[in-house]
Amino acid sequence: MTDKLSKFLRERRAALVRMDLEWAKKMLPDASSDAMREMAMHKARYEAMDISAELRQASREWLEVHGFKRLGGMPWPDESER
Secondary structure, three states: OHHHHHHHHHHHEEEEEEHHHHHHHOOOOOOHHHHHHHHHHHHHHHOOOOOOOOHHHHHHHHHHOOOOOOOHHOOOOOOOHH
């Protein structure tokens, strides 16, 4: 892995943990709103295997409450897979 990629992945992880919308604005400048950036961050955080299970679960709950599906429209795992 290149140094540039490693740096990006570290920054991305930190931004997802903090739900840093300022970082998201830089990464998604053409998003229609901050609400869409927040949704995108929750989807990315849920799918990121290097994020804690607690934060991933919090993002899943946020997405479900707000009526969103997983990244790519994939089904949610069964309760036993949480």
